[in-house]
Amino acid sequence: MAPSHRSSSTSALKQGTLSFASVKRTGSGADAKAKSKGTPQRAIGAPAATVDVNTSPGSTSASDVDAAEVQRRQSARKRKLAEAERAAEAEASRARDGVENTLPVxxxxxxxxxxxxxxxxxxxxxKMGHIEPIHAAGQTKVHHILRVFDLSYEYGPCIGVTRLERWERAAALGLNPPQEIYDILTTREGIEDVKLVRNVFYEEV
Incomplete structure (x- = not known):
């Protein structure tokens, strides 16, 4: 039989054991701690906040792009309106010129x-050497002036054009045709009388 003092020393040296049983924690304690610390809680099912990684101080936002597009369209509309106004004004001017040209002079x-x-x-x-023109019976000095103008080669050929057209052509070429010829041909008779309008060779060649 073992001595009694041995059993007492053994029981004194015996180490206690720890319990590792799991302890179920409730969410109420964690939520209370979070609320006490002021941490914002995200609602269940709510999407997390997203950060646009492409946004930078120098980048253009969608609103800026929309504003630029609106401004571009407004500028294009103003240009079209201005072009339409200019075209309408030019058309009105041509119409006025046409009316003026149709008015009797x-x-x-x-x-x-x-x-x-x-x-x-x-x-x-x-120019005729002071010789009386042939076939000039019943004609006036105006007819004689125009006849000599027809035969003056320095003003260009007279076939195929009217006397006024020939005078205007000679004036445009700087040939200095007589002003009196123009004055005669721009009168009422100079425009309406065929004997004054056409040259001396009319219906002859």
Missing amino acids: KRARLDMGDKRWNKAYGVARE
Whole structure:
């Protein structure tokens, strides 16, 4: 039989054991601690906040792009309106010019015996050597002036054009045709009378 003092020393040296049983924690304690610390709680099922990683101080936001597009469209609309206004104004101007061109022109009457034709008649007679023109019976000095103008080669050919067209062509070429010829041909008779409008070779060649 073992001595009694041995059993007492053995029981004194015996170490106690720890319990590792799991302890179930409830969420109420964690939530209470979170609330006490002021940590914001995300609602269950709510999506997490997203951060646009492409956003930078120099990047353009969607609102800026929309504003630029609106401004571009407004500028294009203003340009189209301005072009339409200019086109309408030009059309109105052409219409006004057309109306003015269709209005009857008040032309002066041709006075065959006017003294203003004396100088031109003297030049014409000088060119003809002061010889009376052939087949000039019943004609005035105006007819004689125009006949000499037809035969003056320095103003270009007279076949195929009217006397006024020939005068305007010679003036455009800087040939200095007589002003009296133009004055005669722009009168009412100079526009309407075929004997004055056409040259001396009309219906002859």
